[in-house]
Structures are given as structure tokens and as C-alpha cells.
Amino acid sequence: MTTAKRQKLDTEDDEVRSEEKPTIKVEPDDSVPVIVKTDPIKSEDIKIEYNSDDDYVDEDDDDDRKPLISAQEREWKSKHCPYLDTIQRSILDFDFEKVCSISLSNLNVYACLVCGKYFQGRGKNTHAYTHSVHEDHHVFLNLHTLKSYCLPDNYEIIDATLEDIKYVLNPIFTKDEIKSLRHTHKICRALDGTSYYQGIQGLNNIKANDYMNVILMSLCHVTPVREFFLDVGNYSKIKLPPGSIMYPLVQRFGDLVRKLWNPRNFRSHISPHEMLQAVVICSKKKFQFTKQGDPIPYLSWLLNSLHYTLTGAKIKRSSVIFDTFQGEMTVHSRKVPPPGEAALGEQYKTTSTSTSFLYLTLDLPSSPLFTEDGDHNIIPQVPIYKLLEKYNNVMEVEHKTYDATYLKKYEITKLPRYLILAIKRFTENRFFIEKNPTIVNFPISFDMAEFIETTVSDKYTNTEYNLLSNICHDGTPTAGTYSTHLHLSSANQWFDVQDLHVTKLQPQMITLSESYIQIYERADLAEDSKG
Numbered sequence: 001m002t003t004a005k006r007q008k009l010d011t012e013d014d015e016v017r018s019e020e021k022p023t024i025k026v027e028p029d030d031s032v033p034v035i036v037k038t039d040p041i042k043s044e045d046i047k048i049e050y051n052s053d054d055d056y057v058d059e060d061d062d063d064d065r066k067p068l069i070s071a072q073e074r075e076w077k078s079k080h081c082p083y084l085d086t087i088q089r090s091i092l093d094f095d096f097e098k099v100c101s102i103s104l105s106n107l108n109v110y111a112c113l114v115c116g117k118y119f120q121g122r123g124k125n126t127h128a129y130t131h132s133v134h135e136d137h138h139v140f141l142n143l144h145t146l147k148s149y150c151l152p153d154n155y156e157i158i159d160a161t162l163e164d165i166k167y168v169l170n171p172i173f174t175k176d177e178i179k180s181l182r183h184t185h186k187i188c189r190a191l192d193g194t195s196y197y198q199g200i201q202g203l204n205n206i207k208a209n210d211y212m213n214v215i216l217m218s219l220c221h222v223t224p225v226r227e228f229f230l231d232v233g234n235y236s237k238i239k240l241p242p243g244s245i246m247y248p249l250v251q252r253f254g255d256l257v258r259k260l261w262n263p264r265n266f267r268s269h270i271s272p273h274e275m276l277q278a279v280v281i282c283s284k285k286k287f288q289f290t291k292q293g294d295p296i297p298y299l300s301w302l303l304n305s306l307h308y309t310l311t312g313a314k315i316k317r318s319s320v321i322f323d324t325f326q327g328e329m330t331v332h333s334r335k336v337p338p339p340g341e342a343a344l345g346e347q348y349k350t351t352s353t354s355t356s357f358l359y360l361t362l363d364l365p366s367s368p369l370f371t372e373d374g375d376h377n378i379i380p381q382v383p384i385y386k387l388l389e390k391y392n393n394v395m396e397v398e399h400k401t402y403d404a405t406y407l408k409k410y411e412i413t414k415l416p417r418y419l420i421l422a423i424k425r426f427t428e429n430r431f432f433i434e435k436n437p438t439i440v441n442f443p444i445s446f447d448m449a450e451f452i453e454t455t456v457s458d459k460y461t462n463t464e465y466n467l468l469s470n471i472c473h474d475g476t477p478t479a480g481t482y483s484t485h486l487h488l489s490s491a492n493q494w495f496d497v498q499d500l501h502v503t504k505l506q507p508q509m510i511t512l513s514e515s516y517i518q519i520y521e522r523a524d525l526a527e528d529s530k531g
Helices: 003-020 071-079 127-135 160-169 175-180 210-219 223-230 247-260 273-282 295-310 320-325 384-391 507-512 523-530
Strands: 023-027 034-038 045-049 109-112 118-120 139-142 148-150 155-157 187-189 195-197 327-336 351-357 360-363 381-383 397-400 405-414 418-424 426-428 433-435 439-441 445-447 464-474 481-488 493-498 501-505 515-522
Touching: 071 155, 109 127, 118 127, 139 160, 175 223, 210 247, 210 273, 210 295, 210 464, 210 481, 210 493, 210 515, 223 247, 223 320, 247 273, 247 295, 295 320, 295 418, 295 515, 320 418, 360 384, 381 384, 384 405, 384 439, 464 523, 501 507, 515 523
Parallel strands: 360 418, 381 439
Antiparallel strands: 023 034, 034 045, 109 118, 109 139, 139 148, 148 155, 187 195, 327 351, 327 405, 397 405, 418 515, 426 433, 445 464, 464 481, 464 515, 481 493, 493 501
């Protein structure tokens, strides 16, 4: 073979190899990823569009991608999607856990806006893609990014008519809107035609979570707590120690607060399902929504856990929870000597300890039902002022341990902004739980000045409190139900809320209930809110 022929073949081989391995470069584009191939023969750039890699959950999808529509056609379809009228808003429900209905994964989940089901991914061979082909459903919403897509064509839908759906999934409040809730109220109309007051909506009882519902509903109406959690920026970047399981608790509680105060809901009730699941996980199954529980231990755990999470597991730091509910007291304790012995020695001297509290426990007198002539039973009654004498630094309360008896006096040294009173109605022993049905007579407003030292009361310009929430128990200890009386201060209206049932209530009816937990707002704070 001559030298000229050999050079000609080498040149042809180089051209073939150049065609097999074209030069590839990526041009930046905010909307559509583009791969540019340079043809070595024609020296022209050929643009070919491909699906985005971001939403693929199956690595094999990359091998199956094929060129799609042009950028101009994609943009036109994004703004003129022909499937928007197939969306069924009446069946959409974003209150449940955001996991794929098939794989049960919580990664890259999309909601089908036609049937309401959740599916993972949107690339070829993913569950959402398969659902769109088999069921002829085409509009999907990413539950994390809030972007909408049409499948299987896989283009983003840009349309203002989807904003109401996005707002139901993720309600956002401006600072002005948050502050306006203090003094203005709104009667809202849901998609199904029902009306509701903003902030007063029923909570679904999945099985036996009414004892959780009343606590959640009450806390959502405490002004500082409400305003803090309506602003997502206050808790979106919490840092916890590695391995902590508490992070979802704050996020789900914040979601619940925002949904409860959402003025654009599709229905007049919401489900606390995601919040309850977070409670089960974070409490290590101590509190379940399939078995009836006691609201007082749940309230104590929830307040402390929210504080723990908000402060990054540093208990001594301040949080909106402790700033709102925490008070201080001094406990004076002395040991009682055995019968016949004198109180001599160091062990019988009075000791004083300063401590903080999130709620005050009130002990009911252990009196049985009285009987009248004709054997008619009547229920005993006691004024709340009698129960509060426990904290006047005069009354000595007996406390027994397994080996000793102590007498304690409680002296309140700092009043909280919001005062929680827990009436101890249930007594549990080895065999059964007994309920004390005594009716507690209480006013809507009362003054705490007579229960604290004069030197302490001088620190406060106002020691008066107004009732904000009254949690009640009705029925037997094991088969009873919980409800709450809520005061919507902006409308000056009381409501009786029991799970999904919400009714207006006259103030004089509140004191007739078997009150269990009460939340009071300091009067000067209420006046500031109105101003």
C-alpha cells in the first residue's frame, strides 16, 4: 500500500472516531437542561432537550430518556395545559403523611390532583408516570417543591389557577396578617360551601385521639404560640444533636397551626394525622392515638418537648413555650416525725427550694356523692378559690413517700403570662381508675393577687386573668370523651369544640361542665392584643 493511500485511510478513521465521540458541552439554562453536540463534519451546534435528572428516583431512567418537545412548544404547553379541568379539588386532602401510596417512601412524592393519591417520582418507570398512563390522570403536584407537572409529557404547568391548591398544602402568612388576627376575625367559606370562623375548625378523631385534640386546639389559640408558629422562618432551621428524633414534632405542630388558621381551606375541618404520627414517634409510643389517654401528662410532655426542640436540646435557653407558660415558686418542705417522736435534728428542719412550673395542679376534695331525701344523688361543688389556697404560702399540703411524710407550702414568686390550671379528677390504683365528679365553680375572670405575696404582686401591674380555654371531660374514666370551650377574642365569641363538631356557646354554660384543664390569659395581654 502506497504512503498516499495509507494517509487517506488514517484521515477517514479519524473522522469516524470523531463522529463516535462528539464534543459535549452544557449550556446553562434555568428552565430546561440542554446538551449541545458539535458535529465535527458540519461544525454546527445541534440542541437536544432531555428530561431533568432532579426528579428521577430510578437510576435506570437515565438510559430511557428520549428527546422531548422543543423549548417553544414546552413553554406554550406549560401555560396552556389542556388537563387543568380534570382536577378534582373536592377530594384533595393534604393532611395525611406525605408518602407514596405504593412504595411508602417519603422521597420525591407527587400528589395526583385528579384522584388525590400520592406517588413517587415523575420520570419514566416511576409510580407517578405509570399511574398517569394507566389511569389517564395527567396533573401532578410535587409535595415538597410545590411545582406542578403534566405527565407523561413531563412539562411543568405554570398557571395561576393552581395557587389555591398550593396554599392549602402550604399556607403562608405575612407578618401583618399574623398581627391582624389579634383584633379582627373572619368568617370563611370552604370549597364544600360550609362556613367557619378562622381558627375555629374541627379536628378529626381518628380513633381515640380526642385527648390530644383538645390540647392541640387550645395551644393553637394562645396568642404568642400562634404567632410564633404561623411564621415558618422561626423554626425552619432548628439544629439538634445527631440522632435526635424530635425534629418532626415542631415542624408538624407548626403545620397544624397554619392549617387551623388557614382562611382558604377546602373544608371546614382538618385532620391532625401528621402531628399525631410525630407524637407517637417522638414520645416513643408513650402517647397513642388508638388508645384513650390523659390530657395532663400529654400536655406536660408536649410543652417540654417543644421547648427542648426549639432550643436545640439546650434546656436552659429560652423559647416561646417557656416565655409564655413558665412561672416560678418556692416550695417550703418539712419532714413529719413518726408518732411519739419529737421533731429534733437537721432532717426535720424546713427546707426551701426554688422551682419553675408550667401549670398548677389543683386537688379536689375527696368527698363522695351526697344523698337527699328520696335517695336522689347530687354532685358536690367547690369554688376554684378554695382550690387555689394551696398556693397561698399558708396552707400545708401533705405528701407521702414510701418511707416518710412531708408537709409542704407553696409560694408563687412569679406569675406566668398564660396560667394553666390542671384539676386532678382521676385517681389511679392497682385495680381501677376512679373519677371525682365534683363541679368546680369558677368565674370567667379572676384575680391572682390574693394567692401571692404582697412583695411579689407589687412587681405586676395586673394580676387579673381571663379564661381562654376550658377543657372538659364527660363520662366514665375509661370510656369518656374530651371537649374544649374556646374563646375567640377577636369575635368575643365562645365555641364548644368536640372533634369535628363546632357549636357556638353561651358563657354561662361553661361553668356547668366537669372542667379538667383551664388556660387563662393575663388581662393586660388581652388589652394589648386588642390595641
